[in-house]
Amino acid sequence: MKTEEHSPEMKIDLLRQMLRIRRFEEKAAELYSAAKIRGFLHLYIGQEAIAAGAMRALTAEDAVVSTYREHGHALARGVAAAAIMAEMYGKAEGCCHGRGGSMHLFDVSKRFYGGNAIVAGGLPLALGLALADKLAGRARVTACFFGDGAVAEGEFHETMNLAVLWKLPLLLLCENNLYAMGTAIARALSETDLCKKAESYRMPAERIDGMDALAVAVASADATAAVRAGEGPRFLELTTYRFRPHSMFDPDLYRDKAEIAEWKKRDPLPRHIGRLKEEGLLDAAKIDAIERAVADELAQAVAFADAGTLEPVESLTRDVYARTP
Amino acid sequence: MTKLNYREALRDGLRDALVREPRAFLMGLDVGRYGGTYAVSRGLLEELGPERVRDTPLSESAFVGAGIGAAIGGLLPIVEIMTVNFSLLALDQIMNNAATLRHMTGGQLAVPLVIRMTTGAGRQLAAQHSHSLEGWYAHIPGLRILAPATVEDARGMLWTALMDPDPVLIFEHAALFGLEAELEGAVTPVDIDHAKIRRAGKHVSLVTYGGTLHKTLAAAETLAKDGIDAEVIDLRSLRPLDTETIIASVKKTRRAVIIDEGWRSGSLSAEISARVMEQAFYDLDAPVERVCTAEVPIPYAKQLEEAALPQPETIVQAARKTVGTHV
CATH class of the missing domain: 3.40.50.970 (Thiamin diphosphate (ThDP)-binding fold, Pyr/PP domains)
Incomplete structure (x- = not known):
């Protein structure tokens, strides 16, 4: 990573991005309970350092493919909080006009390609986006986020193999939060060292503390630079933990409360704040200013979603085909 | 050429x-x-x-x-x-x-x-x-x-x-x-929005596509020898279906046989039959007939495979059934 990116501004921005996500998700949970948001809602709380850290490495020309736990990725990528919130409300002003909801946020103007709710289903898509860039001779990177659950799917292995075989500009970001919904990784995988799997495909791999925003930012920048330089795909395993249940429907019966408490001690936000304070980059007034800016953005997003309009039912069959048959 | x-x-x-x-x-x-x-x-x-x-x-x-x-x-x-x-x-x-x-x-x-x-x-x-x-x-x-x-x-x-x-x-x-x-020499684009009438006729509409088109055309020739003039529709596009061409033909012939190499249950032939019922019910002189693949995984042995699939003879039988003695 270049030195200037270690700048105080960069470190403060990591905090700002993590806070934007944390507060957005807390609000989303509240709005879910208020029945403003329906369907499935998967919160990213606990994993914010990954979206905040990794997204910095990408340019506007690069592409991002994500999962159904993607609010944080969308926010960090620059998808407007208001358009995300309105989508979760099912409003016409939502980024997908109410067709997608929480699990399917897309914004083509940001090259943010979802919002994919089939576990591992986004990996082949990312492979194809990278293939298109390679065939067109564009030095762009496609970053694909997925969880440890995806590693058990065939599409993960097919994609890993092809990405290396075709030397595609693909950055594979595996957020290992230790659970595939309710199934602990040791109960799902015979080999739980995910980097070994990548290495078996001859893909360079690195395990990073996904609770450390700066570590994620540094590793992602290095990996992205290698991918962009034409060295082929890279794999990062980002160890992390979700502090909330899998979704709003999950009673969380399969996790030990002590385990959750232990991981909360590694919360990426206080950890990053502590570091910045130690380095003299942050004081209470500065944190307060960031929090206020985040709260303003969020309040505007909620107001926008509340004021949003409903898609007319007459538009139901729009966008199934380019031409409505 | x-x-x-x-x-x-x-x-x-x-x-x-x-x-x-x-x-x-x-x-x-x-x-x-x-x-x-x-x-x-x-x-x-x-x-x-x-x-x-x-x-x-x-x-x-x-x-x-x-x-x-x-x-x-x-x-x-x-x-x-x-x-x-x-x-x-x-x-x-x-x-x-x-x-x-x-x-x-x-x-x-x-x-x-x-x-x-x-x-x-x-x-x-x-x-x-x-x-x-x-x-x-x-x-x-x-x-x-x-x-x-x-x-x-x-x-x-x-x-x-x-x-x-x-x-x-x-x-x-x-x-x-x-x-x-x-x-002709050059590749010419094909209309994929419309079904094509491969044989014009007036007594019964035989609606099919793909591999069974040629069996259906052969059946139509056999029927012609008996004085039954079959119209053969090649769907070309299975989605969207060109319902208009199918219905226009059925309204003319007043009889329909659907030939589909898929299985009968929950099939494309069932969909076409339903559309004919919905849109041309009062124009029909006979119930719609279907010739489909027998409901088995396709077997290996030649005589079993042939028996499983629509054949010109089964298409002819189904067409005759719709026409009865009223040609």
């Missing part, structure tokens, strides 16, 4: 598309060095190179998904799947991504992808290489489903499909690869 078979016609259409359209590329199992499982792409690797004619490993889900991703990324991929039964390994990508992305993104994405695959029985390949599952795919909103039944359609449908902004699946019938016809 040039004499071409179905296989050569597919190759000409493919070559033409790849040469004319720089964004197009072909990808699939053994499409390159092997020359295509059915020899459709023979010679194209040598002519166009490995970037445009891309061999893949046995990873249907990943290479179909990569086709979808590449289409989103601005290319026009043509993905070949060896046979329809193998397409089930990529069903997730076809159903959950190709078919949904335009709608799920509120119209932000288009997936201009073509997937070609062989379908159908008749070559003693038994129950894992012989099914006709195009009717399943025709169930899915967001996809276009085509079935070229003639040499001309085999040559011309690809270009029209490739220019379509939505994902198109083309089902090439395995029993037709040797079919021959005389065609």
Whole structure:
């Protein structure tokens, strides 16, 4: 990573991005309970350092493919909080006009390609986006986020193999939060060292503390630079933990409360704040200013979603085909 | 005029598309060095190179998904799947991504992808290489489903499909690869929006597509000897269905037989029959008849396979039943 990116501004921005996500998700949970948001809602709380850290490495020309736990990725990528919130409300002003909801946020103007709710289903898509860039001779990177659950799917292995075989500009970001919904990784995988799997495909791999925003930012920048330089795909395993249940429907019966408490001690936000304070980059007034800016953005997003309009039912069959048959 | 078979016609259409359209590329199992499982792409690797004619490993889900991703990324991929039964390994990508992305993104994405695959029985390949599952795919909103039944359609449908902004699946019938016809020199695009009347008639409408078109035309000739003048409709597009052409024909002949190599239960033939009932009920002089594949996994032995499939004789019987003595 270049030195200037270690700048105080960069470190403060990591905090700002993590806070934007944390507060957005807390609000989303509240709005879910208020029945403003329906369907499935998967919160990213606990994993914010990954979206905040990794997204910095990408340019506007690069592409991002994500999962159904993607609010944080969308926010960090620059998808407007208001358009995300309105989508979760099912409003016409939502980024997908109410067709997608929480699990399917897309914004083509940001090259943010979802919002994919089939576990591992986004990996082949990312492979194809990278293939298109390679065939067109564009030095762009496609970053694909997925969880440890995806590693058990065939599409993960097919994609890993092809990405290396075709030397595609693909950055594979595996957020290992230790659970595939309710199934602990040791109960799902015979080999739980995910980097070994990548290495078996001859893909360079690195395990990073996904609770450390700066570590994620540094590793992602290095990996992205290698991918962009034409060295082929890279794999990062980002160890992390979700502090909330899998979704709003999950009673969380399969996790030990002590385990959750232990991981909360590694919360990426206080950890990053502590570091910045130690380095003299942050004081209470500065944190307060960031929090206020985040709260303003969020309040505007909620107001926008509340004021949003409903898609007319007459538009139901729009966008199934380019031409409505 | 040039004499071409179905296989050569597919190759000409493919070559033409790849040469004319720089964004197009072909990808699939053994499409390159092997020359295509059915020899459709023979010679194209040598002519166009490995970037445009891309061999893949046995990873249907990943290479179909990569086709979808590449289409989103601005290319026009043509993905070949060896046979329809193998397409089930990529069903997730076809159903959950190709078919949904335009709608799920509120119209932000288009997936201009073509997937070609062989379908159908008749070559003693038994129950894992012989099914006709195009009717399943025709169930899915967001996809276009085509079935070229003639040499001309085999040559011309690809270009029209490739220019379509939505994902198109083309089902090439395995029993037709040797079919021959005389065609004009150049590849001409084929209308994929309309069914085609392959034989005009006035006593009964025989509605079919793909591999059973030729059995149906043979049946029509037999019927003609008995003074029964059958109209034969080749659907060409299974989704969307050209209901207008079907209904206009049925209103004229007042009788319909649907011939479909898929199984009867929950099938495309059931859908067509329902549409005739909904839109031409009072024009019918007889109940709609269907000739479908027997409800068994396709067996290997020749006489069993033949007995499982629609045949000219069974089509003739069904047509006679609708006509009765009232011609």
